[in-house]
Amino acid sequence: MNIIKEIWNKRLLIQTFAINDLVVRYRNSILGFFWSILEPLLMLTILYVVFTQLFKSQIENYPLYLLLGLIMWNFFSRSTGMSLTSLLSKAGIVTKIYFPREILPLSSCITALIMLTFEMIIFFVFVLIFRFIPPTTIILLPGLLMIEFILTLGISFPLSIFNVRYRDIQHIWNLLLYAGFFISPVIYSTTTFPPKIRDLFMLNPMAQILEMSHNAVIYGTLPSLFDITYLSSVSFGIFIIGYLIFRKYQSKIIEEL
Amino acid sequence: MTENAITVQSVSKQFKIHHENTLFNRFLNHVHNKKDTDELTILKDVTFDVKKGEMFGIIGNNGVGKTTLLRLIAGIYKPDSGTIQTSGSMIPLLELGTGFNPEMSAVDNIIMYGKLLGFSDKQIRKRVHDILAFAELERFADVKIKTFSAGMYTRLSFSTSIQIDPDILLVDEILSVGDVSFQKKSFDAFMSFHKKGKTVLYASHNLESIKNLCDRALFLQNGRIGHIGKPEEVIDAYTRTLSDT
Numbered sequence: 031m032n033i034i035k036e037i038w039n040k041r042l043l044i045q046t047f048a049i050n051d052l053v054v055r056y057r058n059s060i061l062g063f064f065w066s067i068l069e070p071l072l073m074l075t076i077l078y079v080v081f082t083q084l085f086k087s088q089i090e091n092y093p094l095y096l097l098l099g100l101i102m103w104n105f106f107s108r109s110t111g112m113s114l115t116s117l118l119s120k121a122g123i124v125t126k127i128y129f130p131r132e133i134l135p136l137s138s139c140i141t142a143l144i145m146l147t148f149e150m151i152i153f154f155v156f157v158l159i160f161r162f163i164p165p166t167t168i169i170l171l172p173g174l175l176m177i178e179f180i181l182t183l184g185i186s187f188p189l190s191i192f193n194v195r196y197r198d199i200q201h202i203w204n205l206l207l208y209a210g211f212f213i214s215p216v217i218y219s220t221t222t223f224p225p226k227i228r229d230l231f232m233l234n235p236m237a238q239i240l241e242m243s244h245n246a247v248i249y250g251t252l253p254s255l256f257d258i259t260y261l262s263s264v265s266f267g268i269f270i271i272g273y274l275i276f277r278k279y280q281s282k283i284i285e286e287l
Numbered sequence: 288m289t290e291n292a293i294t295v296q297s298v299s300k301q302f303k304i305h306h307e308n309t310l311f312n313r314f315l316n317h318v319h320n321k322k323d324t325d326e327l328t329i330l331k332d333v334t335f336d337v338k339k340g341e342m343f344g345i346i347g348n349n350g351v352g353k354t355t356l357l358r359l360i361a362g363i364y365k366p367d368s369g370t371i372q373t374s375g376s377m378i379p380l381l382e383l384g385t386g387f388n389p390e391m392s393a394v395d396n397i398i399m400y401g402k403l404l405g406f407s408d409k410q411i412r413k414r415v416h417d418i419l420a421f422a423e424l425e426r427f428a429d430v431k432i433k434t435f436s437a438g439m440y441t442r443l444s445f446s447t448s449i450q451i452d453p454d455i456l457l458v459d460e461i462l463s464v465g466d467v468s469f470q471k472k473s474f475d476a477f478m479s480f481h482k483k484g485k486t487v488l489y490a491s492h493n494l495e496s497i498k499n500l501c502d503r504a505l506f507l508q509n510g511r512i513g514h515i516g517k518p519e520e521v522i523d524a525y526t527r528t529l530s531d532t
Contacts, residue, residue: 039405046402050388057390126385127403128362281365285302 036130043129047137051112052144070149074100074156081217089219091248094162097153098247099216099240105146105175106182106236107207112138113186114193114200121287131280132273135186139179146175165250171243177265178239184269187276194283215240232257235264290374292455292486293337293360298369300330300355329355331510332369337488337503339374342481344497344504344518345490346525351507353490357381357457360488375454375486378404382459383444389433393424396432397447406451414450421476422446442469449476455486474500494522 037044056065074097082093089095113135117124120134157164193199214236220228231237238253238261245251253261304325316323329352337343345353358364360371361379386403387396397418401411419425422442432440448456477500481487491497497504497518504521506513514524 042407043402043405046399050399054388054390122382123386123403125358125363126381127379129403129405282303285364286305 033130033132037132037136040129040133044133044137044140047133048140048144051138051141066145066148067152070145071152074149074152078156087218088222091160091162094153094156094160094248095219095244096217097156098243101146101149101153102178102240102243103211103214103216103236104149105142105178107211108145109139109142109182110186110189110203111207112141113190114203115190116186117190117194117284117287124284125287131284132187132276135190135276136183138190139183139186142182143179162248164247167246167250167252170246170252174239174243174246177262178236180269181235181239181265184265184272187272191276191279191283194286210234210236213237215244219244235261235268290339291336291372292339292341292374293488294370294372295333295335295356295360296370296372298330298333298356298359298366298371299328300352300359300364301367302327302329302355329510330359330366330507333507333510333512334369335505335512335515337486339486340481340484341503342477342487342489342501344501344521345488345507346492346494346497346504346521347507347513352510353507354381354459356507357459357488357490361457373455376405377455377457378448378451378453379457380445380448380459381457383441385444387432387440387444390431392429393419393432393435393443394428396443400444400447401451404451404453411451414452418443418446418450421450421472438466438469445469445473445476449473449480453485455488456480458487458489458491460491494525498522 052066053063056062059065061068077100078093078096081087081096116134116138117131124131124134189199189203213231214234215231220231220237220241223231232241238257242253242257242261245253304327306323306325313323315321333356345356347353355364357379358381359366360373361377361381363379386400388399391399394415397415398408398411401414402408415428419428422439422445424439424443424446427435427439432443435443474496477487477489481500487500489497489501501518503516504518505515506521506525508528513528514521
């Protein structure tokens with residue numbers, strides 16, 4: 031409980047780290063902060079063109095399906111990717127000043143959350159362009175994002191700490207992310223899969239999150255009670271285990287920075 | 288009896304030394320039951336306290352554990368055994384320019400640094416003017432600090448730390464940098480800081496400055512305390528060990 035209070039007291043620092051990471055990205059560029067909107071806009075447009083014009087899909091409202099999936103997946107891959115190097119890249123500060131180390135992976139995840147917000151704005155621009163009226167179940171989206179945030183943070187904690195000792199982690203993780211992109215329903219849907227295979231796919235919490243958000247935002251269907259219980263317990267479980275690992279190893283591994 | 292600002296109770300610290308090894312060598316070591324790591328004892332059963340308002344010096348040879356001791360007090364490292372207690376806000380000045388981002392302006396860096404140390408935006412903004420004035424950098428307030436000379440950089444970071452006005456300042460051998468006028472200025476800044484009843488823990492190789500500045504001092508020898516007391520005595524004890532070897 032103490033640690034929560036300590037982190038809360040350092041919320042200004044978290045804010046500074048999170049925003050600085052974002053600002054530094056676009057430093058020395060002429061368009062500056064506009065890039066944070068422009069970059070995802072162009073990126074999503076390219077993917078939209080490729081996947082709707084070159085590959086025809088049977089999925090209903092496929093452009094929005096695809097955009098939403100990409101945004102939700104981007105958050106996961108960016109958060110974990112930035113957290114991975116969060117301790118290493120701030121080694122100069124970590125070895126000179128004390129603050130709760132949890133702040134570093136946490137602020138990386140918050141940076142990714144801010145980027146997600148920008149992308150969501152673009153998503154809703156596309157929603158308007160397609161004259162799509164979202165179903166009321168869209169109110170579930172913030173809740174799903176919260177679960178995704180907890181899951182992501184739970185994975186980010188151990189990644190950030192172990193990457194200090196074993197740099198192999200960053201290469202392995204990038205490969206896993208690459209694989210994860212294809213075993214999660216971002217560009218395809220699992221609805222046409224045979225039930226047994228589909229159940230196997232759905233063990234992956236990211237697959238659950240993606241499917242639930244697709245259903246909530248586009249198709250107006252609620253997740254089953256079983257699925258939501260499964261997803262929440264896996265996410266919280268990963269969060270707790272990840273955090274305990276972080277606590278256990280952090281003080282020793284910090285000395286290696 | 289005066290209160291303690293810092294209490295260090297029988298603190299020990301060991302480090303693991305990782306020998307750089309190829310995967311194959313590690314495998315061989317594993318087969319032959321050899322270890323990849325060694326233990327290195329840096330501090331052994333160190334006990335001392337610093338009173339509130341005291342200027343306390345630490346001397347000792349290179350690698351004797353001065354910086355490790357400061358890092359332990361700052362909370363960056365955890366002791367293997369023993370306890371450390373501090374009271375009041377504390378700034379560790381282990382290196383000048385910690386957390387400075389060369390791509391940001393002087394003012395932004397001051398604010399960033401203040402936040403790193405746990406101060407609020409308001410608290411820092413109130414002091415920005417004084418910080419720049421002390422560092423004699425008013426004209427460069429909104430200039431990216433990557434264009435600063437080393438001296439300007441040093442002045443900015445030292446000024447930030449001392450103007451933020453903590454209760455305790457941990458200083459690690461930084462006054463040896465900078466030109467003579469800056470050294471004089473930081474010396475004066477320390478003295479006025481000290482006069483306000485603040486505590487300074489100061490590790491240095493500059494015995495002259497320890498003698499002039501500090502109320503008490505200790506010298507570290509092989510991870511243990513060699514001597515604690517008046518600076519003159521401590522420096523004597525220290526120089527004696529040097530001439531012995």
